[in-house]
Amino acid sequence: MGSQEVSSTVDWQGKHVTVAGLGVSGIPAARALHERGALVTVVNDGDDERARAQAAELEALGITVRLGDGATLPPSTELVVTAPGWQPDKPLFLAAAEAGVPVWGDVELAWRLRGDSGREPAPWLAVTGTNGKTTTVRMLASILEAAGLRTAAVGNIGVSLLDAVLGETEYDVLAVELSSYQLHWAPSLRAHSAAVLNLAPDHLDWHGSMAAYAADKGRVYEGNKVACVYNAADPATEDLVREADVEEGCRAIGFTLGAPGPSQLGVVDGILVDRAFVANRQKQAQELAEVTDVNPPAPHNIANALAAAALARAFGVAPAAVRDGLRAFRPDAHRIEHVADIDKVRYVDDSKATNTHATEASLAAYESIVWIAGGLAKGATFDELVTGAAKRLRGVVLIGADRALIREALTRHAPEVPVVDLDRTDTGAMSEAVARAAELARPGDTVLLAPACASMDMFTNYNKRGEAFADAVRARADESA
Template sequence: MGRGTMSASDWLAGADRTSPWREARVVVAGLGRSGFASADALLELGASVEVVDDADSGATADRGKLLGILGGRLTLGPGSSAVLPPADLVIASPGWRPSFPLLAQAAAAGIPIWSEVELAWRLSHPDRAVPWLGVTGTNGKTTTVNMVESMLSAGGYRVAAVGNVGRPVMEAVLDDAPYDVFAVELSSFQLHYTHTLSLHSAVVTNLHADHLEWYADPDAWPRPDSSPYEAYGADKARIYERTQQACVYNVADLATEHMVEEADVIEGARAIGFTLGIPRISMLGVVDDLLVDRAFIAQRRDSAVELARLSDVHPYAPHNVENALAAAALARSFGVREVDVAQGLRALRIGDHRIQTVAEVSGVTYVDDSKATNPHAAGASLRAFESVVWIAGGQAKGTSFDDLVATTAGRLRGAVVLGVDRDVVADALARHAPDVPVIVLERMDTEVMAEAVAAAAAMAQPGDVVLLAPGCASLDIFTGYADRGEAFARAARGLTEG
């Protein structure tokens, strides 16, 4: 039988851009930005594409109209995901849990389910393939990817930062620009349905409890006896599979090292650690006020080379130095020179809502880290300051705040707690920091932030930091972490000198 007469099930396992996509019926689950990019690419290749989404308004409706013009079929609106249309392949958007009816039906029928990242990887071959440098982890992913992009740009490489950072990988693959390399942020959700990815180099920045509500779904577990946390970690570990050059891990986080030890990598791939301490062989680390490399130099057995100064890292905080070291390891694995690491760090300015000073009033500094959407990220922010009035709360996503409060209680002047899961945070404070004054706000509208800032300002003393590091997601009240951070900044700037 010639290739042109094969059924899609015969060739999908090894599919690439040159496969006979006109024979394939593909269902795209979700019409967000990555779903649209996937559908657009598949329609361009001639596949029969049906897009399913329970939403049917706003950006979803606009994207749907365009895909309809391009020849796609649409099933939009409440209940659309209840039944799987005829399909040879399903492309799953990151937010869709494995137990969603459409995905569960596909799995039960043995129909392949890919992420947009998996599709992009397949369609980049054989004619649009460039190396990918991949970043995942509970915290620091976006910052690390931005640092990698800046270092590569300083080195003269044509680079695109893609993936969970904002721009779908598929968009860059379809782009006619001649990229040298992609810096790719990968969430655990994206990795869950990624099967053949083979990165040039990869890093897991850290592993801590997050998104446990998504992984409470047993359909997401790698084994029947798994826990949500184990399932979350297993998806993060997928990034190291088939790595070609360097598997970068966090020396302070043993879970990331164990992932590297257990990964099935391409022969010759190296394990590279990063540490805030003095590095051992095959590590990057810190000596005095310098970031140094003892991994990508010929004399690594008895020496290290300077990459940058701590003062080159903005904003300065220990966890951001870790991000810089992780980024440097990826960049160095790709051949970036020492001078370009430093230049990349100096040239980069991290976006809003990441340890961003937004106001100084009456000797009190107001810092927006609304991007700290889980307890570990909030803890990293808290440890960057000596005396803090902490604004926290929102959607806790099934996580615990006990360890965070127990380890940072000595830094707390006070706390203001808000959001749907405010009691989760307040109860942890009561158990582990009983002497810290806590104000719990009940209202559930956006004006709560102005109330929170006023309450925090009343507790703060000159030299203190009022820190928005919620440790929670924001969609209970706000449209996203940026909306929450902007509300905090407005309220802080609206304070008057007392």
């Protein structure tokens, strides 16, 4: 099957397909393949109550499910379709490689099936990067909607791509968030235009090395038709554009927080401007929106807005729709979310900042900060983060299992900054953390939850951690009212 072909050229009838993993991507994949006549076997590592319930639903359709055995390749398998999180070195994939059996991810399957509805497939505007993907994709969808286009934010954002391409809704264009895991298993994807927002070490246990991680991110540019959007402040993203094999006429488009050069979008005197998609980019610039149209107007969020605007402009969206879409956009919870002002101190929830790269951007958004940090470090080091933020720190409150790593970095690089080390990993620690942060804060300061760590040592996920912070802040607000 050629990389550009869709499933009308594929005879699924009687094809033996193994789907690796139940869950958000595995179940829709198994159903879609079964409906097309494939002989589907689902394999899953887990064998808990939820998995057994999911298996029962699939088995009622005539799909074979093997629980507790995700390592063995079923006999006669002609194709493996995997959930994105399954690591490439799993025995199932090694066996597939040895047998010459291709492995696709859910994105690859959606790409191959996107013409199945009989309609002209909607083009994909794709976004990847270490941080900012979800916000950028949702901004992009808001801009596309403001332009009157039928669209949806899909992919790693939680809406199944399979559901989007096979459902009854007819789209003009899709705003697609793609993780490095998904791109690893999507060799045939060819987007209309794509952006890599930034690159920083993440998921290296999965990819094996930074080079492999970057290469998987770079797959998003392969075969792009109109624009490869890169971050002018992150040369690694531009390197990926240079290495990509794109269609004739596809352009490299940069975004920058400074004044843009030709073929870039940037910021001039508080205005987001376009010098890429104008008639004379050497001498002309098109005003798109004001910085104050971006919510919130933190530097890294302005960068997200510029990337979204670049993809929308690549698709032909008018400048007014960029402005209107950015004004209409509201960020998800726990992403630099303003919770309350108490005694002239601002309290901000950025629980989504689960790594040092995201936290660096969050800390750069405020002038004077009492920083609440800590959790599971996932192998991260904090010296560079602390060095860059030291001048902004009024004080630091540390929680979580790996807080000592941050405390040691603070001792080395910001010894004058007061540090409160809470020797607690229970969920109730957040209330004490907020109370201690309030003691350190002065009028005009920002108390910022930007943990730079994962949450699972104390909370189910970063959402629960953010909710605990917001609850503690609101309780203080009620007390001071």
